[in-house]
Amino acid sequence: MDTLYPNMTGWKTIAExxxxxxxxxxxxYRAPGRVNLIGEHTDYNDGFVxxxxxxxxxxxxxxxxRDDKLVVYSxxxxxxxxxxxxxxxxxxxRTWSDYSVGVAAQLEKGGFKLSGMNLLIHGExxxxxxxxxxxxxxVATALALTQxxxxxxxxxxxxxxxxxxxxEFVGMRCGIMDQxxxxxxxxxxxxxLDCRSLxxxxxxxxxxxxxxxxxxxxxxxxxxGEYNRRREECEEAVRSLAKALPGIHAVRDVSREQLEVxxxxxxxxxxxxxxHVVNENERVLNGMEALQTGDLQRFGQYMSESHLSLRxxxxxxxxxxDLMVELANRQSGLYGARMTGGGxxxxxxxxxxxxxxxxFAESVSKAYRDKTGIACTTHVCMPAxxxxxxxxxxxxx
Ligand code: GAF
Numbered sequence: 001m002d003t004l005y006p007n008m009t010g011w012k013t014i015a016e017x018x019x020x021x022x023x024x025x026x027x028x029y030r031a032p033g034r035v036n037l038i039g040e041h042t043d044y045n046d047g048f049v050x051x052x053x054x055x056x057x058x059x060x061x062x063x064x065x066r067d068d069k070l071v072v073y074s075x076x077x078x079x080x081x082x083x084x085x086x087x088x089x090x091x092x093x094r095t096w097s098d099y100s101v102g103v104a105a106q107l108e109k110g111g112f113k114l115s116g117m118n119l120l121i122h123g124e125x126x127x128x129x130x131x132x133x134x135x136x137x138x139v140a141t142a143l144a145l146t147q148x149x150x151x152x153x154x155x156x157x158x159x160x161x162x163x164x165x166x167x168e169f170v171g172m173r174c175g176i177m178d179q180x181x182x183x184x185x186x187x188x189x190x191x192x193l194d195c196r197s198l199x200x201x202x203x204x205x206x207x208x209x210x211x212x213x214x215x216x217x218x219x220x221x222x223x224x225g226e227y228n229r230r231r232e233e234c235e236e237a238v239r240s241l242a243k244a245l246p247g248i249h250a251v252r253d254v255s256r257e258q259l260e261v262x263x264x265x266x267x268x269x270x271x272x273x274x275x276h277v278v279n280e281n282e283r284v285l286n287g288m289e290a291l292q293t294g295d296l297q298r299f300g301q302y303m304s305e306s307h308l309s310l311r312x313x314x315x316x317x318x319x320x321x322d323l324m325v326e327l328a329n330r331q332s333g334l335y336g337a338r339m340t341g342g343g344x345x346x347x348x349x350x351x352x353x354x355x356x357x358x359x360f361a362e363s364v365s366k367a368y369r370d371k372t373g374i375a376c377t378t379h380v381c382m383p384a385x386x387x388x389x390x391x392x393x394x395x396x397x
Contacts, residue, residue, distance in 0.1 A: 053185025130346025301334025
């Protein structure tokens, strides 16, 4: 599927489904998934990331209720949950609904008064592909809940509320990257975010290239434990280094020289994790500069280095991701390839010359299937806009 042009049929479909289910006309919101070009596992270390939103969305149709209930229907799971608002009693159920009910719970915890509402959710971001299907649900739900309740909350604050919902309600201790880019993404631009200050800057992706996503078809289990364990290992590194460097709060605060000088304070694992983060932060900043000066070769080189570091130091890759990168490296037109997202499966991101993008996707996909027997889905993309209320007029354009 070519996702250069976002899928505009979603609005009609979801509005019709909402009408059939709740017998009322909804307003429709949508929030995109993302790819991360570089800066992996740096967000929860107060570091730098460079993601872009992509033209796959979670769609949320919303309409008012007369009571104080939140009713959420999932189109994929064909399941409905009903919870009472303003009771302070919203609890996780360990099911699909935690992503949206969690956002409601977090908003209430923040003192925001929500109106009773019906929501119908339809997600089209592939689940488990490392393309942020969870964040797209949270962000679309957050926009729907707040706008339909007449609340005006800034996008950055709302992204933080979504992240907390995932940390506290779902139990995945993710950083801010995915929710932030889903809120703030912009067409044809990547976004460089300082995850400590939350200052951000857009960088154009040239027309001459495409972002090619290759999905390994292997699903990761981020919530499971490996992701949270990586985060703990980084925290352990900071605690150990703080004995010699009392001012530090995150791996972000440590230079490569300091890491080397004090490496004896760290376990081998903590040292490897910290070294990845220190180098990856530097790659993001250098990569940003390379993109700004149009040096795609150099940017691609950082992408390759990032993959090797995620494989060898952070240890979040897997044989299928490594194979996909290896196959990409054999194709013409490639600037750089790496795994994207949390890892343990999911997809790779490839920066490819626009003319070569379609044959690239086809060759990698075929070679991957031949080697593994697993079907590989590919998407040729350019960055998309962030979350919004979608008006019918916009669809008709
Ligand atoms: C997942 C998390 F949700 C992000 O916060 C980020 O840590 C990413 O993995 C790794 O860079 O997508």
